[in-house]
């Protein structure tokens with residue numbers, strides 16, 4: 001049962017595709033304070049809140065405040081309130097003591113909105129708007145005869161997913177292992193990576209090209225010096241069964257003679273400053289203009305540009321810096337330079353020194369800059385901050401819509417960093433610039449259910465961590481978890497320790513782990529496609545499966561993956577295992593490789609689970625089965641799930 005309410009004069013976001021009649025009045029159960037632009041509700045003392053897509057802190061979001069304002073935020077620390085996505089759907093689950101009922105709510109507003117879930121007041125849930133213009137959808141449980149006994153929370157999620165439209169389905173090769181680095185600078189470096197993986201026998205399906213493949217960071221160009229015959233190189237890699245996946249950034253370099261820039265100006269495709277000129281900011285190439293992806297004809301124009309790389313044989317892309325990230329705006333930089341002059345002969349004391357530091361440190365991603373340019377959206381001129389959260393969505397939509405025209409029969413790979421609900425119909429996401437920290441391995445486990453609830457099924461983190469130096473043990477544990485995520489990509493920042501799997505001492509363990517991934521792909525891919533087609537979640541916390549088990553509600557580090565298996569990754573240094581809680585009896589299979597494992601039945605309750613680095617425990621649900629394939633070097637050599645009969649594990 002879904003009801004739709006209106007607050008103020010909402011901006012249409014295209015996130016919901018099903019027509020739903022507007023109900024009159026305010027969302028029942030919530031109070032709206034017009035002056036404070038706040039919706040609020042008292043929470044039951046034991047209630048849990050799930051959802052909100054890619055965010056900091058655990059699976060149960062209660063106890064913190066989260067701001068939906070897509071942010072280029074490389075510090076994924078628990079004190080942060082925004083990451084790259086703005087995904088305003090959550091499910092509220094009260095205890096059975098009070099008279100509240102479970103429900104889901106989607107707050108559809110493209111501007112900044114804060115979800116205070118027991119932060120200022122531990123028993124209050126407040127939705128605080130910048131502009132109180134929103135549609136809110138209230139989703140209540142319904143008896144679903146096709147639900148196969150699945151819980152109420154899942155039926156709420158399924159109803160929500162139905163109204164936002166079917167999730168993007170990535171090609172099967174995208175489930176293969178991907179190696180990325182900022183950046184592989186030229187053909188030879190890419191070849192060396194491919195050779196080293198083949199030499200060590202570690203399966204691989206894709207190599208990612210980060211910004212340096214371009215000519216001076218210009219979108220849709222390829223450096224002729226470093227990739228002299230790009231189409232030939234793409235096909236050389238294709239012949240080896242490898243896909244190259246280039247990055248595309250949101251900002252278009254301002255450069256006379258660069259056709260994308262020239263066409264953008266001629267076609268009036270860029271967002272405007274207050275005076276009506278194209279807004280100038282800077283990202284990787286220095287000065288850029290931002291395409292106004294909110295305009296349909298700009299989406300069409302920009303989307304067509306992907307064709308250039310697709311004509312060269314490319315069939316996968318990642319869209320980046322599309323919050324949009326801003327290093328500085330031209331206007332503010334001029335102000336800062338002027339101010340800097342005044343410090344020249346000063347004795348910088350506590351105040352002036354910090355002021356100076358703030359001036360430089362505060363250049364990036366300024367709220368004021370986001371309030372200084374304009375879009376044309378559905379016939380209206382709108383200031384950017386009011387529609388900020390639609391920007392990355394619509395950049396990615398430009399690509400997704402273009403793929404439907406350019407390659408209607410194939411399924412290109414596409415994922416983005418920024419997101420808003422609705423984008424899930426066109427692409428997946430990756431969770432951005434994490435660190436090589438154990439806590440970020442845990443975070444990447446905990447981000448998946450919230451993403452799946454919002455329709456983002458094709459998702460994953462930078463395996464091994466993007467920033468900082470990874471250790472071999474952390475990499476082994478991260479890979480041991482990553483083998484279950486749809487996007488399984490090792491990526492790291494420039495300047496950090498090289499972390500391709502063949503560079504570690506124990507490449508044998510790395511190989512066995514990636515082989516196990518390939519053995520799992522038929523299961524994972526068929527469960528993934530099913531989840532997309534049936535509006536299900538691929539990753540589910542225990543609390544969604546065992547709603548009447550109070551212990552399950554507190555488990556933040558175990559996940560069901562598809563219908564048959566549950567995982568309990570190890571995410572601490574020097575561990576030789578971890579505690580697990582089993583809500584019911586399950587079969588444990590402890591894999592050392594796809595063909596080397598031991599099995600035992602474990603009863604419901606708490607157990608210490610032994611898992612040395614390199615051992616991957618998988619729990620099989622009673623009555624379910626898991627079939628593995630024999631590993632291969634490329635996904636194209638894998639059979640379908642139904643064809644497997646050799647390695648069958650029954651719970």
Ligand code: GLC
Nearest residue numbers: 182210211247320417432433
């Ligand atoms: C951003 C991306 C990261 C990429 C880098 C350079 O930080 O999040 O993945 O490597 O830009 O393009």
